[in-house]
Structures are given as C-alpha cells and as structure tokens.
Amino acid sequence: MSSKIILISGPTASGKSRLAIDLAKKFNGEIINADSMQVYKEIKILSARPTDLKKIKHHLYGFLSVKKNFSVGQWLKLAIPKIKKILINKKIPIVVGGTGLYFKCLIDGMVSIPKISKTIRNKIITMHSQLGNHQFYEKLTQLDPKCKLYLQSTDRQRMIRAYEVFLATKKSLYDWQAETKPNFDQNNFIKITLIPDRQYLHKKIITRSRKIICNKSIMEVKKFLKLKLNKKLPANFIIGVKEISDYLEKKITKKKLIDYIIIRTRQYAKRQFTWQRGQMQGWTAFDDQKYSNLSKKVSLFVSKT
RNA sequence: GGCCACGUGGCGGAAUGGUUACGCAGAGGAUUGCAAAUCCUUUUAUUCCAGUUCGAUUCUGGACGUGGCCU
Numbered sequence: 001m002s003s004k005i006i007l008i009s010g011p012t013a014s015g016k017s018r019l020a021i022d023l024a025k026k027f028n029g030e031i032i033n034a035d036s037m038q039v040y041k042e043i044k045i046l047s048a049r050p051t052d053l054k055k056i057k058h059h060l061y062g063f064l065s066v067k068k069n070f071s072v073g074q075w076l077k078l079a080i081p082k083i084k085k086i087l088i089n090k091k092i093p094i095v096v097g098g099t100g101l102y103f104k105c106l107i108d109g110m111v112s113i114p115k116i117s118k119t120i121r122n123k124i125i126t127m128h129s130q131l132g133n134h135q136f137y138e139k140l141t142q143l144d145p146k147c148k149l150y151l152q153s154t155d156r157q158r159m160i161r162a163y164e165v166f167l168a169t170k171k172s173l174y175d176w177q178a179e180t181k182p183n184f185d186q187n188n189f190i191k192i193t194l195i196p197d198r199q200y201l202h203k204k205i206i207t208r209s210r211k212i213i214c215n216k217s218i219m220e221v222k223k224f225l226k227l228k229l230n231k232k233l234p235a236n237f238i239i240g241v242k243e244i245s246d247y248l249e250k251k252i253t254k255k256k257l258i259d260y261i262i263i264r265t266r267q268y269a270k271r272q273f274t275w276q277r278g279q280m281q282g283w284t285a286f287d288d289q290k291y292s293n294l295s296k297k298v299s300l301f302v303s304k305t
Numbered sequence: 306g307g308c309c310a311c312g313u314g315g316c317g318g319a320a321u322g323g324u325u326a327c328g329c330a331g332a333g334g335a336u337u338g339c340a341a342a343u344c345c346u347u348u349u350a351u352u353c354c355a356g357u358u359c360g361a362u363u364c365u366g367g368a369c370g371u372g373g374c375c376u
Contacts, residue, residue: 012341037341047341073338101340110337157343158336177337232339239341263330268341274334 003087003188006302008096009034009103009280010194011272012265013204015291017050019194020096022295024056027092027302032082033060034097034106036075037238042066042224045217046240048208066224066235072105079106080183100275107189109182116168124163128156136163143167146174190305191283192298193276200289201269209262213254218244239264 006023010016020031033039037047041062049062059082064070079095079102086093095106128136137153144166151158165173196204221244229236236242240261247257276283284301288294 035341036339069339071338072340076338099340101336101338105337108337113338115338152335152345155335155344157339161338173337180337234339234342237339237342264341267330270332271336271341275336275340278335 004092004190004305005083005087005184005188006092006094006190006192007034007103007106007283008094008192008194009098009100009276009283011196011201011269011276012048012098013201013208013269014194014196015294016096016098016194017048018291019295019298020094021050021052021056023299023302024092024094026299027094029092029094030057030059030086032079032086032093032095033058034075034079034095034099034102036070036072036097036099036102036234038062038097039064039070039075040066040235040238042227043220043235043238043241045212045214045220046238046244048212066233067227067229068233070234072101073110073112075102076105076110076183083184098272100272100279104279107182107184107186107191109180111176111180113165113173113176114169116164120168121160121164124160124167128160128163133159139163140166144172146172150174190302191280192301193280193283193285194294195273195276195285195287196289197287198273202266205265205269206262209258209265212240213244213258213261218248221245222248239268 006027006029008016008020008023020029023029024031035047037043038049038061040047041064043066044062050058053061060075060078083093083095095103097103131139133153133156136156136159137151140151140159140163141148144162147159147162151162153159162173165171165176169176217240221241224235224241225245225248243252243257243260243264246252247254252260276285286294286298286301288297
C-alpha cells in the first residue's frame, strides 16, 4: 500500500468530507482539499468547509484570503509538495473535493506556461470588449488557427486565455497543452468517485441549504461585503454570497433566498455529474445511500487496491 | 347579483386567420491557470364546448376560472 494516493470526488453534499476523515483514520492518512472555494478563510459556512479537523490533519482548507485570486495552477503548486511530503512521512494522502478540474490536472499534470503579465491580459480584455465575440474570434483564429478546433466564438473566457498565451509566448495554447506531463505514476492513484442517486442528492441539497441559511452565514456575508472586494474575485461566486447579499438589500425574501440557493446548488451538482460522466470514466464509483455501507465498501476497496 | 378585463408550456411573458418569440426552471454536453466559473445544445403550451372559415391559439357565442369595480 505504500506511496498510494487516495482521491475522493463527488458532487456537493454527497458526503465526501466525512468519508475522507474515516478513511484517514483507518489508513493513517492526511487530507488535502481539492475544492476551489473551501480554500477561502473568511467563508466557512457557505463553502461547507469541514469542521471536524481535530484528529486528522487537513491541508489547504481556509488558508487564503478572499481578497486573493486563486487558480488550478496555484492549487497544484501547493498540493503536489503536500502530497509528496505526506508520502515521505509514510502516510497516505487523501485528496478530497468537488472541483473536477483540480483532479484532472493533478492526475494528468498541467503544462507550465510562463506567467502572462496583467498589462497584456488587460489589453486583450479591452480589445475583446471593443470587438465583440465574433470579431474577436476572427482575429484570434487568424493569429492561432488551432483555436478553430477547440473554441467556439461565444466562449469569451477561453478565447481570451488562448489569445493572451499566443501573444505572450508566440506559441499556441494547444501546442503548450500537448506537452503536458503527469506528476505522478498513474498506478499510485486510487480513484474513488461518489455518484449518488439524483433524487436522493436533491433531497440532501434541500436539507443542507436550509441549514446553511442561518445567522452565522448571514454574518459571514455581511463581513464579506464590508471588504468591498472586486466583484470579479472568485470568492464572490461561492453559492450564497450573492443571494444573501440580495436578501440583505431586501431585493428578495427569505423564501426566495433559500429557493435560489437550492437551485444554484443543484445546478452545480448537475455540472459535477456531467464532469464525472465525461472525465472520470476510469474512476471507481460508489452509490450507496446508507453511509455505513458506503464507508465499508470504500474501505474494503482501498485495502484491496 | 351587475359591469369590465383577462385566461398561452412548471413559472414569467410576446405574437399571430395558415411556418407558435424570448427569459427562468428542467434535461444533455463541453471543460488545462476565474471551474461553486464559463460556454454550447435541447423537451414541454395556446382553459373547455359550439359556430364562422379551406384553415382558428387568434373572429363570434356559451361554459368554467381568475382579477378589479359597482350594488
């Protein structure tokens, strides 16, 4: 079992965190966060950050200010050394979270493209807003024809990325990507993904959303709003931040607030299901509704692998 | 009880005598440095009955329902 790395993914509210803790206890593990929003310090309740952190070591949770930007690349730079260090200490790293892209890049690796200056990026953003999607696409595909194969003219976010990479490095983003190399031996990974029944998960999402709306989470958002952050920072997108802020401004009722949070959480879970189906085909899936069964099955699977 | 208005998909909301917008929700998909983000595709309707008409969701009458005003 040496040098194994356990990965646990699954949609929101599927019970990943609890499972990770149990596995860590059984197999002498340490937990590493793979959730893009649970990294933020100031938003604890809304991001559903695990609370029971006493006995088991948890890494990369709530360590970053909401004032900071964050990305897959930065996560990898932190997560890879953590994993290696845990392995050196003869313990099992258990990577848990809901961000599919983080797992993909952890497993497949990620090319390191030189950092692109803010000046270039801002220039391109301005250019895009002047040209509009369609003309920008024309210009981009002239510069880098490979983009035709991978990008749609409506995909602003990715078009801007492709453009800035080409402009700054004189090389297509897709040529860079072709050079991707994995950071670990594929056999090291034990890939576990939870795929609960949709209806069952929806019920859990409703229960959790109702529970999450409380004085504490409202306070959390009040404090967050006082920071007057740039609206583009990722922490703004944590489910509940926008909704509670609308509620505080009396734009929506409390009933609506809860409804909207449920809807957004469900949509998020839906995208996670899509990711699982499309990107996690080699993973071992578990769908037990009863936690004790799930825990037993997964433990058995891990000890056999 | 009388008068007026309205009745479009799960919800909101256009239009039309013959190919039924759109938004939200739902479903499916994509996803390499913002990913709880971003983008693409897509199912579902004209309250009911009769009449006019080649044809009615649209015009006429009635039924039922909803809202408002009056007594």
